[in-house]
């Protein structure tokens with residue numbers, strides 16, 4: 001039986017040192033004339049949801065937001081490439097990530113994938129920036145597939161099933177992420193969740209969301225493989 005391991009990106013696999021937010025705020029300002037509220041949290045949200053919610057908070061109506069959405073995302077991607085190449089920024093993988101990604105990729109019983117709020121081109125650029133080969137992640141669901149994170153779990157399931165050519169029960173999906181939204185988004189398909197406290201939430205703040213396991217980081221590859229296989 002194959003277990004499909006779906007990693008979140010920001011705060012889970014890597015930190016982009018503010019490159020994503022800088023690029024998004026510049027894109028929002030260029031299209032809508034406002035960067036959105038400084039206190040609005042991006043983590044756990046899909047890129048299109050960030051656009052919609054932050055611009056609603058800034059007082060824009062949905063029709064206006066919808067009309068500018070594609071241009072914001074296009075400008076965001078241009079700005080993201082520039083921001084990720086800024087030598088003053090320290091985009092980097094989190095502890096243990098390259099080894100764990102390699103181990104999951106190499107394991108016959110595990111399928112390596114992504115479940116992220118990033119639009120697919122943004123995900124690719126961030127992974128490339130820290131030396132994680134995007135092609136290693138053979139199945140993925142992205143913010144460009146759907147604005148609502150829980151809708152991404154069935155997308156990942158359908159793509160994994162298409163790749164294997166057979167059905168895969170929902171409980172054979174393990175979602176690893178750093179926010180409550182990561183821990184709850186797979187409930188609709190019965191996926192297991194593993195919370196990691198390397199993003200904006202401390203371990204204690206990730207309790208109460210029915211995660212299969214919570215870990216401080218992904219540094220211990222052997223221990224993580226055991227947790228994943230036990231899920």
Ligand SMILES: [Mg+2]
Pocket residue numbers: 008009010011012043044177178179199
């Ligand atoms: Mg995250």
